[in-house]
Amino acid sequence: MLNSDLDIRLEPRIQELYRLHKERSANIDWSYHEFIPWDKAMSFKRVPWDESQVTLPEGVIVAIETALLTEVNLPWYTSHLDYTFKNSMEVINDFVRTWTAEEDQHSNLLETYLLVTRNVNPTRLHQLRRRVVENGWFPDFTNPLATMAYTSLQELATLVFYNNVAKIAGAHDKDLATLLRRLAKDEALHYAFYRDTVKAHLELDPNFIVFFEDVIINFSMPGAVMPDFTERMKTIAVDTNYGPLQYFDQVLDVVVKFWGIADLEPTTDEAKQSQANIMKYHGRLKRIKERQERQLEKAKIDA
Ligand SMILES: [Fe+2]
Ligand SMILES: [Fe+2]
Numbered sequence: 001m002l003n004s005d006l007d008i009r010l011e012p013r014i015q016e017l018y019r020l021h022k023e024r025s026a027n028i029d030w031s032y033h034e035f036i037p038w039d040k041a042m043s044f045k046r047v048p049w050d051e052s053q054v055t056l057p058e059g060v061i062v063a064i065e066t067a068l069l070t071e072v073n074l075p076w077y078t079s080h081l082d083y084t085f086k087n088s089m090e091v092i093n094d095f096v097r098t099w100t101a102e103e104d105q106h107s108n109l110l111e112t113y114l115l116v117t118r119n120v121n122p123t124r125l126h127q128l129r130r131r132v133v134e135n136g137w138f139p140d141f142t143n144p145l146a147t148m149a150y151t152s153l154q155e156l157a158t159l160v161f162y163n164n165v166a167k168i169a170g171a172h173d174k175d176l177a178t179l180l181r182r183l184a185k186d187e188a189l190h191y192a193f194y195r196d197t198v199k200a201h202l203e204l205d206p207n208f209i210v211f212f213e214d215v216i217i218n219f220s221m222p223g224a225v226m227p228d229f230t231e232r233m234k235t236i237a238v239d240t241n242y243g244p245l246q247y248f249d250q251v252l253d254v255v256v257k258f259w260g261i262a263d264l265e266p267t268t269d270e271a272k273q274s275q276a277n278i279m280k281y282h283g284r285l286k287r288i289k290e291r292q293e294r295q296l297e298k299a300k301i302d303a
Pocket of ligand 2: 155
């Protein structure tokens with residue numbers, strides 16, 4: 001009988017993944033002070049904020065602020081991972097600490113950028129930030145394998161989000177595009193570790209799929225707890241190139257293929273059912289995506 005904990009037989013493999021992660025992240029180590037356009041900074045006492053100082057389009061600001069309000073909840077993400085993996089192998093706990101140290105500067109970078117460039121009202125931002133962290137984040141899954149699949153999706157979604165927003169932001173501010181791409185590189189390494197840990201479990205025993213079904217089918221970003229999240233995501237989908245279309249093509253479809261879910265050969269009825277449910281969900285999102293693409297195509301022709 002499988003349990004939802006990480007499989008101890010994979011310890012050497014996961015240690016190797018962690019070693020690789022440390023090596024790659026040492027090669028791209030960075031500090032957020034290098035990415036802030038400090039020469040734009042002014043004292044808020046001497047020159048108070050006012051709306052006329054805003055330079056970026058609203059959609060880009062919403063995207064950056066939403067990213068920031070997602071990253072600020074790091075204490076709660078670490079608390080969730082710490083709780084979830086407390087009885088797991090030591091290497092996972094080592095990874096969680098390394099991961100926390102790397103994530104730790106993400107919100108600093110985004111917040112300092114917004115403050116220095118005066119693209120947000122600093123008082124409003126401070127209040128929002130407080131509110132989000134005070135609310136916390138308490139997902140309804142606390143088993144190690146489900147968490148591994150969730151973090152894989154979340155890291156990939158974040159990576160795609162940063163790169164897609166960077167493409168739009170670059171036209172308005174090159175510094176912003178550079179710092180978003182820098183964040184995306186960190187997320188890429190995080191994604192690789194979680195994704196490969198999940199893959200190793202499925203290779204060892206495809207029946208592990210039962211622990212991944214729920215989080216794949218019910219995935220929502222950890223930032224979903226912030227005020228106006230649905231509105232924000234609508235703006236981001238239209239203005240900055242990250243919405244349901246991109247989620248299917250660049251996130252869900254990518255992991256479903258990488259984990260080879262369609263070709264797994266589980267042996268228990270429960271696992272076969274999980275595999276079928278995930279593929280059904282994947283098929284449904286694919287049809288929605290194709291319909292949207294046809295509508296976009298048609299709108300282009302009609303225009
Ligand atoms: Fe991050
Ligand atoms: Fe990350």
